[in-house]
Amino acid sequence: MGANYDALLAHLKEITNINNAISLLAYDQETSMPPGGSAARAQQLATLSKLGHEMFTSSQTNDLLGAAAEEISGADYDSDEASMVRVVQQDYDLATKLPSSFVARMAEETSLGQKTWAKARENSDFQAFLPALERIIGMMQEQADLLGYDEHPYDALLSQYERGMTTAQVKSIFDAHRPKLVDLIAQVGDAQQVDDSMLKLNFDRDTQREFALWAVKSFGFDFERGGQAEAVHPFCTNFSVNDVRITTRFNDNWLNPALFGMMHEAGHGMYEQGIGQNLEGTPLAGGTSLGVHESQSRMWENIVGRSKGFWSWAMPKLKDAFPQLGQVTLDDFYKAINKVERSFIRVEADEATYNLHIILRFELEQELLTGAVKVADVRDAWNDRFNAFFGLTPPDDANGVLQDIHWSAGLFGYFATYALGNLLSVQYYNQVLKDHPSIPDEIAQGKFDTLLTWLNTNIHQHGRKFTGTELTRRVTGEDIQSDSYIAYLTDKFNGVYGL
Amino acid sequence: MGANYDALLAHLKEITNINNAISLLAYDQETSMPPGGSAARAQQLATLSKLGHEMFTSSQTNDLLGAAAEEISGADYDSDEASMVRVVQQDYDLATKLPSSFVARMAEETSLGQKTWAKARENSDFQAFLPALERIIGMMQEQADLLGYDEHPYDALLSQYERGMTTAQVKSIFDAHRPKLVDLIAQVGDAQQVDDSMLKLNFDRDTQREFALWAVKSFGFDFERGGQAEAVHPFCTNFSVNDVRITTRFNDNWLNPALFGMMHEAGHGMYEQGIGQNLEGTPLAGGTSLGVHESQSRMWENIVGRSKGFWSWAMPKLKDAFPQLGQVTLDDFYKAINKVERSFIRVEADEATYNLHIILRFELEQELLTGAVKVADVRDAWNDRFNAFFGLTPPDDANGVLQDIHWSAGLFGYFATYALGNLLSVQYYNQVLKDHPSIPDEIAQGKFDTLLTWLNTNIHQHGRKFTGTELTRRVTGEDIQSDSYIAYLTDKFNGVYGL
Known part of the structure; x- marks a missing residue:
């Protein structure tokens, strides 16, 4: 496609790479990680999640989406290009609706909540x-x-x-x-x-x-x-x-x-x-x-x-x-x-x-x-x-x-x-x-x-x-x-x- | 310690988290990854390496090091704080001596070189x-x-x-x-x-x-x-x-x-x-x-x-x-x-x-x-x-x-x-x-x-x-x-x- 769409795609691929690394950190945690690794793993997940979230919810993403949308206007609904712009714009709108202060508070509350729940279920x-x-x-x-x-x-x-x-x-x-x-x-x-x-x-x-x-x-x-x-x-x-x-x-x-x-x-x-x-x-x-x-x-x-x-x-x-x-x-x-x-x-x-x-x-x-x-x-x-x-x-x-x-x-x-x-x-x-x-x-x-x-x-x-x-x-x-x-x-x- | 040293440490820990995620990507590649995963893994490693390298070689790192050095001046050579500033400053000086264009060219040349070598050794x-x-x-x-x-x-x-x-x-x-x-x-x-x-x-x-x-x-x-x-x-x-x-x-x-x-x-x-x-x-x-x-x-x-x-x-x-x-x-x-x-x-x-x-x-x-x-x-x-x-x-x-x-x-x-x-x-x-x-x-x-x-x-x-x-x-x-x-x-x- 055009240069704008390519720029969008390059940006999204970087974010996807970070998200895939996050998935591997989580996978290893459930399959191979020794108990001692959990504190460090939580830190690694936090850093990468923050980076990925910041990159995705940045105004750069919105700008790239806008420029690409203009460039591909008229493309078939089913095409990769139209679908990419359409679905990622929805993702972006959803992700930016939650302020990062809310996301952080939720992460804390649910992390604590899961521990409390596990203990409560045990008893x-x-x-x-x-x-x-x-x-x-x-x-x-x-x-x-x-x-x-x-x-x-x-x-x-x-x-x-x-x-x-x-x-x-x-x-x-x-x-x-x-x-x-x-x-x-x-x-x-x-x-x-x-x-x-x-x-x-x-x-x-x-x-x-x-x-x-x-x-x-x-x-x-x-x-x-x-x-x-x-x-x-x-x-x-x-x-x-x-x-x-x-x-x-x-x-x-x-x-x-x-x-x-x-x-x-x-x-x-x-x-x-x-x-x-x-x-x-x-x-x-x-x-x-x-x-x-x-x-x-x-x-x-x-x-x-x-x-x-x-x-x-x-x-x-x-x-x-x-x-x-x-x-x-x-x-x-x-x-x-x-x-x-x-x-x-x-x-x-x-x-x-x-x-x-x-x-x-x-x-x-x-x-x-x-x-x-x-x-x-x-x-x-x-x-x-x-x-x-x-x-x-x-x-x-x-x-x-x-x-x-x-x-x-x-x-x-x-x-x-x-x-x-x-x-x-x-x-x-x-x-x-x-x-x-x-x-x-x-x-x-x-x-x-x-x-x-x-x-x-x-x-x-x-x-x-x-x-x-x-x-x-x-x-x-x-x-x-x-x-x-x-x-x-x-x-x-x-x-x-x-x- | 003081606020400057803490700020340096927080910055370095984020970079370390990225580097540890890179190590996991490499570890999984050698122990569990199916052959099909190699192309995507190279991309994931490239994105995280670039991010980590950019964060470490940024002027922010140098500024944080300078401010921390001033704050802890007089600390024992053996102390965590003096050692952190001393060793990381050496790392920084080394890392910033190689321009990223050189690093990229080297990555390409050695990636190709390893493939060529493997084939040459085979024959x-x-x-x-x-x-x-x-x-x-x-x-x-x-x-x-x-x-x-x-x-x-x-x-x-x-x-x-x-x-x-x-x-x-x-x-x-x-x-x-x-x-x-x-x-x-x-x-x-x-x-x-x-x-x-x-x-x-x-x-x-x-x-x-x-x-x-x-x-x-x-x-x-x-x-x-x-x-x-x-x-x-x-x-x-x-x-x-x-x-x-x-x-x-x-x-x-x-x-x-x-x-x-x-x-x-x-x-x-x-x-x-x-x-x-x-x-x-x-x-x-x-x-x-x-x-x-x-x-x-x-x-x-x-x-x-x-x-x-x-x-x-x-x-x-x-x-x-x-x-x-x-x-x-x-x-x-x-x-x-x-x-x-x-x-x-x-x-x-x-x-x-x-x-x-x-x-x-x-x-x-x-x-x-x-x-x-x-x-x-x-x-x-x-x-x-x-x-x-x-x-x-x-x-x-x-x-x-x-x-x-x-x-x-x-x-x-x-x-x-x-x-x-x-x-x-x-x-x-x-x-x-x-x-x-x-x-x-x-x-x-x-x-x-x-x-x-x-x-x-x-x-x-x-x-x-x-x-x-x-x-x-x-x-x-x-x-x-x-x-x-x-x-x-x-x-x-x-x-x-x-x-």
Whole structure:
């Protein structure tokens, strides 16, 4: 393009390089750093974050954006250039809405908040966390005001993670979704229960790693452009489109965390690896929203990884790796990995119960933000609502309101994206099936390239060019909805539980 | 202290944070990064290096140094404050002597040079490397002029790695050292040779790792403030006094690389871990020179790790780990790990031959710099001199002039520090023995804390406060010399070879 656009790009690439270095500092912290390193690491992160933030929110960025916008005026909406200027201008407007004094205060409050929360959860003592939570929710209200919104203060928080999505939209989807989930879970509860004891034998850790690596390599995660390491709380991160790291937690006596966890993170990872090389090193090289990101991880983990087809292909290999599973039938294994169980802890939830955990949080977050629920009352509100949704009451705060780190970290508006990801995973997959009806057969033969190529072409390559809403419309011709997900669940659990 | 000194320190700590992030980017590159990540990593390193360099060479640094110097005038030479201002002013003067255009040209030339060298070495083809080497040596001459020197242009290059040391000093040490080494090696060559075949059996990699980790943990390398990973070319790096990483190369059929390599890197690592917490996060938190650094790695690797006392204690544990060594006697094992062999490759050289490899390079580097040897003739000069020193002629360029990466990377003046490290290791150790004659007995009982504490107190804690020369005088009351090392070698190899 022209000189102005090139100057913008050079500036943005420097900032992206700093941000990628920050990601590496964080990755190393979770995977390799010895305990002694934490104080220095916090300093390093602070210095680089400050530098990157200063460079991005400088008036230079705005000037470069303005000059580039003029130069490329008339370029296609879809073009790299128009997308770069459009999306980065939105990022800039968002980033400059929060004064650095507010950002610093928030960093301090949430850093302290996370420590307080960890201790409170350990002691299962909500009261110990309450003062910190009150301060954080006060700051969330302030943040919503600073960011601005049309209808609901929660809109401002939500759209940080799902650009352009409104509370009303999500609420209408979840309101329709919730009773159907409650009903499905009740039906499953009345059915003959599933035995998953074969997943809870002793499994050698190295063999678990080897098998899970084989699985995600088969999917198409590219280890020439990626790596895998251990972490207590698994995640996926990247420092380039060509350098994507996934992490795994191993449990010696349970197959699921490493196996399905690796598939999940590889789903995130293949999204990042699939982003167009034309966007490499720029702010557009990343997943477009948390919901769309989660749709990719859930598709590979659940729709592919928990399908009977996949295991009809992978079962012999699994039995080679773990002779203790020699007598297990495909049918029993399939049922075991799809067992539905009402439990207190979100991160352990299955496909059927997961979204219900999310909806509970989504509702409470709005009520906390507007003051409809007082912070002091949120523990009781949580327990009451949990009972209404699941027919169970959390035995203590650690199994209830204190279980997640998010609120202590100031991540309001974040939870919803997990459920949106589940919904989108099925919507996208249904679209793949329309384009390639043979995909389930291919999966049963250990062939995943048609699926991955479709995802690369239709979703991954665009990076952050389009919002999640725009992308979903382009790909499926419709908006996000929950009917397809309910149909998918009903069909699947009819099979597993003979409903 | 006062406000000016505090302002200087805050500025320096930001720069140090950037430099530590750079070290992590480099560490990850060598230990975890997939091949695909290299292009992006180069960009990230370039951005952070540029930022750090700009911040350090800015006039702000000079102004802060000046204001702080005034504020602390009269502070003890040894104090943190006086040392900070003195050493950082030297760093600043050095860093600002090279214009950024020169630094950029050098980065480009050496990046290209390393690629050309790698290919040339692969094909054992010196002529293919010659044009690049000519350009690099031209730049070395330029660099010496830019940095400035009193007597010899080589002084300027050498003192980048050994502050304040001159070519004449090193030359006089090496000139005395060389004939004694040649003589010793010839004597060993005439003696009954040593069998080291028991070191070249098949050794399980995980067991190698476990045993070597046990050894360096016993030495006192602190894994609460450090870690270990695999790398093709082992090294030690750190991102804090409290976060020191060592790396290891494993050979399934040879015990030495992982075992003695881990001891060597842990020696470097304990130096970094021993630096005073008062210097943490500042430019003084680091080893003072490459020679002093190497003295620490060589002391733990050779003087401790290759001693009979150490193995009288560690041998039962080694036999537990590797039952295939069950019949090996302590005496035979001790001889095997101290085998002397004239070989072409420096990095494989033993304690007796190592320094001779270095002296050869030290002489050639000066001759190249002054033009006494033409670059086109350096291969022949290398081979002739190698024959004069070792009585052998390299069979090809890969085993001769092309074996090391250093010249292609513009690292002239660097090699000498390896030999200086060997000399210093014995000088320091002799001083420890004067203070604590019981140390050899303690080592034979697996006790290393008296030694490590002595090193912490006398050497490590000072970081970069004193130059290597200053430190050696403080610690031993003398200057660096080669007599002690020759006496150590003679004594040791009398024992091994019955000279």
